[in-house]
Amino acid sequence: MKTRTRFAPSPTGFMHIGNLRTAIFEYLVAKHDGGDFILRVEDTDQNRKVEGAIDFIYDTLKLCNIEINEGPNNEGEFGPYIQSERLDLYKHYAEELVKMGKAYYCFCTEETLEEMRALADKYKRPFMYDGRCSRLTEEEIDEKIKSGEKYVIRQKMPKTGFSIVHDVVYGDVKVENKVLEDQILLKSDGYPTYNFANVIDDHLMNITHVIRGNEYLSQTPKYNLLYEAFGWDAPTYIHVPMVLGEDGNKLSKRNGDASFMDLYNEGYLPDAVVNYLVLLGWSPETNQEVYTMDELVKAFDANRISKSPSSYDIKKLRWFNAKYIKNLSDEDYLKFVRPFLKYDVSDKSEEWVNKLLLIYKDHLSYGNEINELVGIFFNDEINISKDNQEFLNSDENIPVVINAYKEEISNLTDWNVEVIAEVINKVKEKTGIKGKLLYMPIRIKISGVEHGPELPDEIYLIGKEKVIDRLK
Numbered sequence: 001m002k003t004r005t006r007f008a009p010s011p012t013g014f015m016h017i018g019n020l021r022t023a024i025f026e027y028l029v030a031k032h033d034g035g036d037f038i039l040r041v042e043d044t045d046q047n048r049k050v051e052g053a054i055d056f057i058y059d060t061l062k063l064c065n066i067e068i069n070e071g072p073n074n075e076g077e078f079g080p081y082i083q084s085e086r087l088d089l090y091k092h093y094a095e096e097l098v099k100m101g102k103a104y105y106c107f108c109t110e111e112t113l114e115e116m117r118a119l120a121d122k123y124k125r126p127f128m129y130d131g132r133c134s135r136l137t138e139e140e141i142d143e144k145i146k147s148g149e150k151y152v153i154r155q156k157m158p159k160t161g162f163s164i165v166h167d168v169v170y171g172d173v174k175v176e177n178k179v180l181e182d183q184i185l186l187k188s189d190g191y192p193t194y195n196f197a198n199v200i201d202d203h204l205m206n207i208t209h210v211i212r213g214n215e216y217l218s219q220t221p222k223y224n225l226l227y228e229a230f231g232w233d234a235p236t237y238i239h240v241p242m243v244l245g246e247d248g249n250k251l252s253k254r255n256g257d258a259s260f261m262d263l264y265n266e267g268y269l270p271d272a273v274v275n276y277l278v279l280l281g282w283s284p285e286t287n288q289e290v291y292t293m294d295e296l297v298k299a300f301d302a303n304r305i306s307k308s309p310s311s312y313d314i315k316k317l318r319w320f321n322a323k324y325i326k327n328l329s330d331e332d333y334l335k336f337v338r339p340f341l342k343y344d345v346s347d348k349s350e351e352w353v354n355k356l357l358l359i360y361k362d363h364l365s366y367g368n369e370i371n372e373l374v375g376i377f378f379n380d381e382i383n384i385s386k387d388n389q390e391f392l393n394s395d396e397n398i399p400v401v402i403n404a405y406k407e408e409i410s411n412l413t414d415w416n417v418e419v420i421a422e423v424i425n426k427v428k429e430k431t432g433i434k435g436k437l438l439y440m441p442i443r444i445k446i447s448g449v450e451h452g453p454e455l456p457d458e459i460y461l462i463g464k465e466k467v468i469d470r471l472k
Contacts, residue, residue: 003035005209006202007061008042011053014259015060017312018213018243018251021277025240026211027066028278028300035208039071040201041082044191054082060260063270065293078205083197090192093200093230094153094185102229103185105151106133107144128181129154153186155196155222163221168238169305170214175221183222195219199226207235211302214239215250238302241281241309251312267340267367268317272324276317280310290323318365325364333361340367343378356461359453377461382448382470391444397433398441404431405442406471415464420456446470 005026009019030037039061041054054072061068070076080086097103106129113129120127134156136144144151157180165173185196192200202210217239227234242250263273275291282305284291291299328336337357345353360373376382384392392398408423408430428434440450443458446467452458459467 001206001208003030003033003208004038004206005030005035005211006038006040006205006207008040008198008201009057010045010048011041011043011050011057012048013050013053014056014261016251016259017263017273017277020060020064020260020273021243021280022211022213022240023061023066024064024274024278025238025282025302025305026209028296029209029211029238029302031297032300036069037067038076038078038205038207039068039081040205041072042194042197043082043084044194044197056261063264064260064274065271083192083201086197086201087190087192089204090186090197090200091190094192094196097155097185097226097229098153100229101156103153103155104134104182105136105141105145106154106182106184107136107149107151108133131156131182134182150188152184152188154182155185155226157182157222157225163224165217165220165224165237167217167220168236168302169241169307170217170239173217173220175218177221180222180225195222196226199223202235203227203230203232209236209238211238211240214241214307238305240305241307243280244309244311246312246314248311263317267337267369268321269324269336272321273317275324276320280312281306281308290320322365326362328361330358330361334358337361337364337367337370340370341374342371343374352461355457359457359461363453376447376449376452376458382446384444384448388444388448388450391450392441395437397431397437400431401427401433401438401441402445402471406468409459409464409471410468412464415460417456417460420459424455442471 007023007026009015009023015023027037029035039057041057058068058071058073068074070078070081072079072081075081094103098105108129116130117127131154133154158177161177163175163177163180165175167173183195184193186192198210201207220237220239224234245251260270260273264270271293274293275289275296278291278296278300279289282300284299284304285301288295288299325333325336334354334357338353341353341357356374356377357370360370363373364370404427405423408426409420412419412423424438428438431438439455443452443455444450446462447458462470
């Protein structure tokens with residue numbers, strides 16, 4: 001059977017990076033086997049639905065070079081791909097389970113359920129629905145339905161024995177059936193619950209592999225019991241460890257954690273984000289770290305997914321992003337970084353702006369960082385720290401170097417990097433001073449800091465008049 005995986009997000013806004021990592025894993029599992037990757041939108045929680053969220057999902061996956069074979073905007077033969085458009089299907093299958101004795105109508109009101117919860121709290125035990133409606137007679141059920149009482153449909157769980165889940169990452173997981181609550185399958189408004197809709201849709205869409213967070217592992221016996229009730233084959237399960245934020249908690253949109261679009265808008269390249277996220281919880285057979293998407297598809301093996309949670313590390317992401325920025329052609333780099341430059345360059349030439357941006361190509365870790373790096377070229381005032389001022393006063397040769405620079409630069413008629421580099425050599429010959437005492441005093445005087453791009457480039461971009469003024 002052809003491998004088919006599905007990414008099934010809720011349409012609740014931008015995609016956070018934990019969700020994106022799951023989508024990447026699903027895509028790689030499918031494409032490694034030459035299969036299909038399906039997008040299915042799970043909008044059973046209508047209260048959280050955000051207008052335009054489906055387009056956000058498509059845009060994100062497209063930026064990440066993840067091709068959607070079937071989905072709401074490019075339907076195949078298994079549609080519709082939005083759960084709210086499949087309500088008749090869920091109702092049909094829920095009622096089939098009732099006929100088979102695997103599910104039942106539950107008429108308990110919210111007040112009744114609250115009484116049960118209060119009783120469970122009183123005796124300090126976990127709340128679990130007691131299955132009372134499963135004992136109603138057919139006559140009682142018919143009477144309640146005819147009188148218009150609202151109901152849900154619950155799955156009837158076995159109360160003895162064990163259920164075993166076979167998982168690629170965690171192996172065989174054994175769960176006692178007595179801890180499985182009679183879960184709701186169909187709500188009173190006609191919408192399915194997340195668990196029920198997943199099973200129906202995965203079967204009808206021929207999904208062969210289900211990849212999701214390991215927080216759903218304990219719920220999987222309920223899925224399997226549904227598959228067994230219908231006589232369907234369960235898919236291959238791959239439960240992946242969660243991604244923890246820098247605060248040690250699970251990444252979540254609700255907690256305000258970074259979404260993919262947040263990173264993209266800050267200047268993180270999608271390919272770098274994908275590369276970084278794949279290595280959160282998965283290890284290749286080699287020590288290779290930087291991968292193209294084609295290389296990931298070829299190398300990916302779900303058996304190498306870790307059981308342990310991974311920690312999101314922005315510093316490591318920046319390391320990856322810097323690698324990808326360095327590998328851009330100069331033309332692509334300028335197209336990428338120019339929109340992030342916030343300073344007014346209307347009085348600057350295109351050559352000057354390009355030169356400014358290019359000297360930081362090997363130092364940039366994300367797009368918006370360019371504004372932190374180039375401030376010395378736009379600020380009229382510079383601040384020299386106490387430590388740097390002490391350095392300028394630490395050696396009698398430093399004023400000699402500064403004066404020699406000032407004199408040589410004042411005499412220049414041409415202004416370009418090559419001529420400025422010659423000035424530095426002349427000062428070296430003229431004063432006999434080299435190394436730290438030759439370069440650092442000038443850099444501190446013209447920029448306020450001891451490190452930066454190549455000194456001739458820095459002097460050229462600051463400009464002759466401003467350099468002379470700062471050397472005084």
